[in-house]
Amino acid sequence: MNLNFLEFEQPIAELEAKIDELRHVNHSSDEINISDEIAHLQTKCQDLTRSIFSSLSSWQISQLARHPQRPYMLDYVKLILTDFEELHGDRVFGDDAAMVGGLGRLEGRPIVVIGQQKGRDTKEKIVRNFGMPRPEGYRKALRLMNMAERFKLPVLTFIDTPGAYPGVDAEERGQSEAIARNLYVMSSLRTPIICTIIGEGGSGGALGIGMGDRLCMLEYSTYSVISPEGCASILWKDAEKAPEAAEAMNITSEKLKDLELIDTIISEPLGGAHRNIELTAQNLSKTLQDNLKELDQIPINNLVENRYQRFMEFGQFEEN
């Protein structure tokens, strides 16, 4: 089993392995020309990928959102921003490596960028705390947002977290208050905010940097109030029911767009963002630029009022 592929992708992995093998044969012998065969297999592989990816279940998408090779915040920052300078610390307690923030330029335009960062290898995963911020992470984000308002810089947030860190120290330093304060401030921050979910949008930990004028999602990212496993173990009393829970909670970009809870879906290349990071970054950059252009047209008072009204409209209930 190829660990770079998810379980449901294994047929693709097998086909790609076969193509690689043939390529190897092709190099070593000149007599047999098998390039036709390779081309044939490649088309077949494409078709297979397309057919698998055309009918992904919510659970499969949530696995893609957590794919070990999925691009993380800093991967995109490298590709779409220039002059990036990371800014550290909440000025109160410490610096949280699970939450990254800084200044940079998007196609020349100065911006503030904030996002959760996961780790790639074991060591980095621990340093980044698996992308689960502590209160100092949210307070650093808050400090940078206030700074963005002061210097009239738009805020771009990249959301990718299983959730805010559920630990003793996080509770001691007021995890609840840190998230609540961000919601409170973001609701009336006098500068454009564009939030994009690039992987996992885990509950309050995601929302803590997720209240903006626009909410975008990469195609195979998820946004949910609790992880499918968590929901399954509470409501079904069985974590194995996660696929059912994922379906029931409507966590995918497509379903959330239908429910009008998000604005834009940013398409990913065939097979997911990790199969072509450059192309994903291009799509992301374009969406951000387009949205910034739109938001620039709106006077700041209206922008803040529209944002407020948008939040007030969230929810479905009967009135009689």
Next chain:
Amino acid sequence: MTWFEKLLPSRIRTDGRKSKHSVPEGVWSKCPVCQAVLYSPELERLMNVCPKCSHHLRIGGRKRLETFLDPENREEIGIELSPMDPLKFRDSKKYKDRLLQKQKLTGEKDALIVIKGQVKGVPLVTAAFEFEFMGGSMGSVVGEKFVRAANTAIKYYIPLICFSASGGARMQEALFSLMQMAKTSAVLQKMSQHGLPFISVLTDPTMGGVSASLAMLGDINIAEPNALIGFAGPRVIEQTVRETLPEGFQRSEFLLEHGAIDMIIDRREMRDRIASLLTILTHQQPTSPDEEPSWPVVIQDLDDETEVKNELHEDES
């Protein structure tokens, strides 16, 4: 059985026995902390605080507001709202059925009750979570009712008090539920722009999405003694850090020590002390239980906000 009873015809005998043993259900309750057996009507009179050890037992949302508010000038807000099932959510049970069951059990349409009224003559809007209604979880109706509570406070230029008791978000409403955190926090920001105080009273338990939004955003955060308050549940934390948690972790006293709340107030003193805090925040004369309310004006059907504002600030000049 005595010799005299034996002599009686059996019909009379059974009747006598029956009446002797027919103690109505639920007359006695047990304090979960000191195990004292308490007479329920008496416990209710004491606002569910154990007279022996002062343990604060949970109290229903409506009961809470009834004991907190003055009897005069009450007006319930948001009774027109009832929950929907936007996702047709179904786990082991349908969300619709769960709602019906809880509505029957509690007599409430959803987990938040909002009443505009007065405390010791000070007009205000109060909201209280009903924990028995799906763990006081915050769905669309709770969020909308809270927003209407805040908007009522803005309209009449009066403070807002919220008694929270909630497990957090309502999973059956999925992301709609999460968005209520954004919604309720945003309306509190609006309230503060109008210069109106919001006092948050955190009661047992206040966790998850409710603590990470409206409940921690009070100008003054108050907790009842020994209430469980936090972001992540103790079990989740235990599973994450793989160690047993220290005693008193995530209790009110722990939060006070770590600077998350301003004070802990005994339920029996809640009325007096909140009324006093409000009169200070709004530049009013102090209230006292013996006097007539010092802030008797309850403005009915007044749409002009500025007019009300002037009236309330007369004392300042």
